[in-house]
Amino acid sequence: MNTSMQEKVGGREFTSIFLIAVGMKLSDITTTILFESGQTAGWMIPLLSLAFMLVAYVVLMSVLKRRAGQGLPEIVFTVGGKFGGGLICLLLFAAALLMTAVTSRGYVDIINVMVYQQSPLYALYLMLMAAAFYVASRGFAAIARISWVLIFLIEGAIFLLIAIMWQDIDWMRLYPWAGPGVLAIVRTGFMHSAMFGEIILATALVPQVTTFKAFRIGSAVGFIVSSLKISFLMAVYLSVFDYPEIIHIAYPFQQLTKNTSFGRVFTHAESFFIGFWLIISVIYFAFYIYLLAYLFGHALRTDRYQKLLLPMAGLVVFIGLIPGNTEQVRSYWELLISYSTVLYGALPFVIWLLDWNWRRRHAKT
Template sequence: MELNKKPLRIRELVVMIFMLIGLKGGDTTPALFAENAQNAIWIVPLVSFLFLLGPFLVLMFLLKKYEKYNLVELVFHLIGKKAGTLLALLLFTFGFISMFSDMRNAMEEINYLYYPNSPTLLLYVIFLGICLLIAHKGLETIGSLTWALNPIIVITIIAVVVIDLKDAVFLRIFPIFGDGVGTLLREGISKSGAFLEIFLITIAYQAFHQAKYFRTGMYLGSSLSGILIISFYIIYSATFDYNTIDNVAFLYQESTEVVSLGHFFTNISTLFMVGWMFSNFLRFTIFLYLLCWIFGAIFEIKRFEGLLLPLGFIAMIISLIPPSFAVNEMVFRENTLQLSTPIFFLFPFLLWIASYWKDRKT
């Protein structure tokens, strides 16, 4: 596996995590959580983050202990090549499924909200083509571009928050626990696989001049992403009442429709399209690159950039199989999250046990 010639910096990792995790506040993930949580939607990601905190810290501990290994190499080192290949392929498979199901939802959103008269396949090809052009430039270029465009995206987010706060009614977040604590715990735990990217990005552990830069970027990026997601979900709860929040597919876009800037600017959602589109291009570019890197590491393909086009094309074809957004989101994606959650929760502990066993034998 060839490393980047120039080391990445903390700020680039922070913004890449921000795109992968933090901007789930603006995709279709809130609709998935709101199905049962309703006005307590903001507590669900909090439960998910707390549930994943343990395995995340364990994985970071192991990466620090074995600094010369990235995610796949660490798996191979601790549990062997054969078992490690099976585990790494399992992680890759669930990551790949998560990417193409999320990509299908993004295409549906673009098609439905902005280009209703355009064929979905055409939009998909254009979108994927742009992602591939950026991804072929390498992780350094992706990180630099993400950092350069981040101010536009942040300004867009701040503008949405400020505008939504005008019509927000924070009494709508009550009762705090919505339909009950049990429901929130069940939803938060079973769907915590929605944030699996935080584990996959550790494949880039060696792309930094010093390992501590990576760890600092991971902790900072994860914390900021969690704060953003919970803040956005609180605003959704305050903007929509409990009777409608679970019936809105695109909560972020809908939150820009319910308010206006005076009598002359009633449809302001198009003003936020640029930042939202930039964030989606960057998010799936990063996601696709990381998955190709993982696949290349599993099968020892040094120039894994050649995998970008075939894996991207396969992702597009498979994601078009579900007949509608509802089937893709509420059936396929939800079931996949429930399957992937225990895998991503348990595998760091498996590696930890293997590490402990190795230490005892030496």
């Protein structure tokens, strides 16, 4: 796939995309599900998932480094042939599509419950995906530039939120540190490693970044910083709401914003945070719609993947409307995370073996 005519993004813009794509998990159903599994040690799970996924990331980066300028689709078609490359691209596409659909449905549920209680769910879903499609249609460089402009505002808003709630934080509520037990936490961290599957999916976008070094640094910094941020915010949620009350709060981030106020003058500070969160959500799903179209286009071996943006947005809405309620959304999320962990964890090693076999065969000829 030739991207020479497309505008590439630099390291800072790519880092910003990653900080948003991974960091937004601190504000959705992910945190509640992790608290249900990890109890008072739930905030440690992102750190353990980070450690497990870093192993797969390092293995995959060793292959990408040998094939500078090529993204994951180009590499798998080279080392795996048309069938193997197409199969791997389709598997990644399917995993990303289903997770995007379930995650976006969770966001729409949040909007429906916290902001627009009287609006039909499907109408909110269509508006969110329409806005995301519009941003995605501007191109990857536009998504990157918007992310770069917003990232400092995002981090500032999070810092402000924590500063306002600081007096309500009781760090003693983090005890017992081990929660249900060390082995249980380690096992849960491993089984939820796919919550950071973006680190694998994003390797498809290597040709869209100016240099491989910029991609490597941007993805690593975005991945690690976002994981630490999620873990810290989860510790804040637990320190404010305590356990077991936290598992009965469907959306801890949104509930935290409802508890904030700027003195007696501005008592409804959640309006500021929720409005800002809605804007970031559009950018978040714009990135995923673009990534879905990019992966599927490469699976079909076509350069005209931009025309797939609208079908991808529609497919996300169609699949996302299947769950009947929030509990089903959580069940589907848990199921997808389990299967995706196997995919994202094993795939880098499979690609490494295919690359090793390809180099061995070509060294003889």
